[in-house]
């Protein structure tokens with residue numbers, strides 16, 4: 315078979331895999347190099363003493379984006395993986411003992427949540443209608459059109475819709491407040507920003523479209539564990555003949571006259587190709603692979619990293635029956651939590667905590683009678699003066715104090731297995747910029763919510779995918795970035 319061109323993919327996270335599959339199905343020869351021993355990048359798994367922890371993502375949304383990778387290859391995604399939707403999307407706990415379950419069926423929320431009244435439900439529906447309109451405008455130019463800046467949006471969406479369809483002059487929080495009076499519902503809707511690791515007080519209001527996306531397309535778990543998604547995509551790459559090299563770090567890109575000539579691996583191999591796709595984030599790739607000077611990197615300052623996290627994986631020898639699959643233990647003052655993480659850049663004293671208990675959907679993730687608990691408070695990315703081990707340990711203690719106070723009785727004494735990931739671990743494992751977990755922050759003032767462009771401005775055959783480029787972080791968005799980068803490559807190098 316003769317191939318159109320050869321693409322070299324640097325990194326086998328979801329962004330890189332998506333680009334590899336999209337280019338392969340378009341008739342390119344594709345060679346993928348991943349520094350780690352596994353595919354999937356942050357989509358990872360830790361198996362320890364009978365517990366199976368999803369190390370990275372635990373919420374699967376926008377499945378249709380992943381489905382496209384399979385349909386383009388003439389396959390059916392559901393022959394490769396099964397999805398299960400937990401009954402409760404989010405169970406939200408508050409310091410005043412209120413508890414609100416977010417369900418896909420809004421009317422049912424009135425029946426199950428004693429603290430909500432019919433006015434709250436009407437307001438929530440109005441908010442979701444606003445969210446739907448935002449979503450549909452975003453889908454047109456930013457998602458389907460693969461836009462990288464406001465000019466691209468104008469071209470695909472038109473002047474009138476661009477000016478009126480994105481709630482352009484508000485922040486996400488202001489957009490929520492316009493529709494919702496109930497303070498706890500405001501906290502919940504603001505926290506949809508979790509999916510991109512930013513602050514609702516800084517992010518543009520258009521991010522309010524995320525809520526509609528979840529209600530429309532569902533919130534899913536991958537049967538058998540989230541890592542089965544990476545395994546399914548790995549199987550598809552294998553079937554399509556993507557040439558995958560694990561334990562193969564790219565350490566350098568040779569460049570000449572504004573093009574990349576070849577990549578070099580850690581063990582000295584030279585890898586030739588026509589086009590290069592970096593799933594390594596933009597700043598680390600430019601500084602480590604092409605050795606750009608500081609002055610060049612400064613241009614990327616507005617693409618500040620999103621937050622990082624302190625990730626605790628706990629195996630406990632009892633069940634906490636009050637937990638759903640996905641739980642949020644809210645800060646008593648969420649505004650302060652966001653201010654600490656995104657402005658003051660300090661470890662939050664009373665963070666909002668995301669807690670996953672996957673054995674609610676998949677009992678095999680924990681031994682009989684035990685609970686598998688992943689705890690994730692968002693914290694700042696690695697600062698010039700990094701936090702110390704002592705600082706992180708202190709945060710661990712205050713997180714466990716909060717959870718015990720809010721109902722997880724005796725949590726500490728029930729721990730039988732523990733594993734903690736710090737921002738430094740995330741940076742070392744995946745080379746993410748300053749240990750960020752969702753790529754670039756969405757900030758109205760700094761970058762209007764845009765990430766870096768997918769095509770390099772310096773090298774004509776270098777493209778980027780993943781959380782640091784548009785449309786940004788989170789599993790579905792990085793997967794979309796791979797598809798859209800492949801579209802651009804096909805435009806430049808032949809369909």
Ligand SMILES: Cc1cc2nc3c(=O)[nH]c(=O)nc-3n(C[C@H](O)[C@H](O)[C@H](O)COP(=O)(O)OP(=O)(O)OC[C@H]3O[C@@H](n4cnc5c(N)ncnc54)[C@H](O)[C@@H]3O)c2cc1C
Pocket residue numbers: 324325326327328329330347348349350354355356357369370371372373374375562563564565593594595623625690740743744745746751752753779780781782787788789790792
């Ligand atoms: C704790 C945690 C919880 C999360 N929760 C969710 C969630 O619930 N839902 C959700 O949608 N998202 C979630 N996310 C975010 C999501 O995991 C990421 O946005 C997404 O997986 C990132 O994919 P990526 O392809 O951009 O990057 P990565 O997954 O980081 O992939 C980059 C890959 O490139 C490799 N690489 C880098 N440099 C080189 C090199 N020079 N040579 C070779 N290989 C290289 C890395 O090893 C890595 O495998 C979470 C992330 C974390 C860490």
